[in-house]
Amino acid sequence: MTLNNLNKQIDIQLKKLGGDVTLRVKFLNTKEEIKVNQDFQFWAASVIKIPIACEFFRQVNEGKINPETKTKIKAENRVEGSGVFKLLNKDDEFTYLDLVTLMLDISDNAGTNEIVDIIGWENVEKYMHQLGLLNTTFRHKMMIKAGRGPNFTTAQDITILLEKLYNNEIPGAAQILAILKQQQDRRRIPLLLPNDIEIANKTGSLEKAVHDAGIIYSKNPFIFVFLSDDQEDKILTNEVLSGCAKLCFDYSIN
Template identity: 35%
Template sequence: MLENKIKGFLRDIDGNVAVVIKNFNNGEIIQINQDYIFPSASTIKLVIMSELLKQVKENKLSINETIVITDKMITGGDGILKELNVGHRFTLGEIMTLMIIISDNTATNLLIDIVGMDNVNRMAQELGLKRTKLQRKMMDSVAVKYGRENYTSAQDMLNILELTYKGENIDGYYSKMMLDILKRQQVGGRLNLYLPENTVIAHKTGDLDRLEHDVGIVYLPNCEYIICVLTNETKSNKDGRQIIGNISKLVYDQYAG
């Protein structure tokens, strides 16, 4: 039984691990620590993308409107925008794509300013994400010091991915757009760590010190399933990535047939 295999693997693991899996072919659902609240790291960017596209649908924003990158916008951590000369012009759609496929923090903070933090949290509520909250921008160490962290759970991540998979995150058109971007993810080494290189996954990673997450939809020829693995307080980030990779491989081996 897959759930027992995963629990057996987790028995000797140091740290906190949550696993939620949903197989769309046979309906199997596995939930381990599904409501445990973790710092979200970059998985919160799924909700930011959803809110941006909701505002695009409502004609409050245009995905083709452009923004010129200035010095004041630059944020540290992951991303490419901070490495470029200022003055480049990007569309909102391009900034959103950079936020997801390379987890660009400058792009993320720009979008938080544009769509509004309160609106992102309202979107999380509308999507039924009971334990997901955006309380600070990326790389805001002062906010962290004062206890303002971003949070989520494995169950919430499954919920937003399932709505998107079913075409119910905003609507079918924007859900497909989100999935297409998530399939172009360039940050790997977690869910796909031990899987065949040609495995298609629409996913989003996240990492902080001794925290690694990866949540996504795996597309196999005979089966499609959501897998969300959240970890923290592991011995190292490398350990966290390997935990995710090992659990993902157990699931793949079970479902690939």
């Protein structure tokens, strides 16, 4: 299959969907790329947890915080949505690293909100802009709207960040990728791929949004970022996302 043929096959898949969709694929050995609406801004949902983790490890690297420090989850941070910390005893203590690990691997919202308090919400967006993610904003915690604006990102921005992680260009890159490789939600990028292929990915979901972003460690490793909104049939959107990831994987092993 040629890159042109791959683009055509992906276009067929994406045309099955209504609403808004962006797809960014970058093959890291050959530098070939696929770009579909890569600069459209979308609600970031839980994909924003990758930037949060990056800021956490930046502060660890600078000695500002110790990842083994223990803390309790404050009542106001025990929000609805994904995660387990909200279900546990309010007096239980967890290390900062525990919070970040479950923030990424099971998308724990309570753990995320506690980490945001620790690192300072304003530092996340500031760091992302320093890294070149100029269309990414972080203005509120998970499930808590604070009146400061939305959490936005683009497929292009997340691709930039994932490539920096892949190239070990930012503090904590190896640790972040190791955690992402333990991702528990296997229903999107990994769904149709072989079980023995390493994948470091982070999903995101809202009422009508289906996201997944990650690195697939195939023969020709590639970054795959799929963001969407206004999806009336999320089952179909999941199927298209997984199908596009499979097409890219098949191309990457040719």
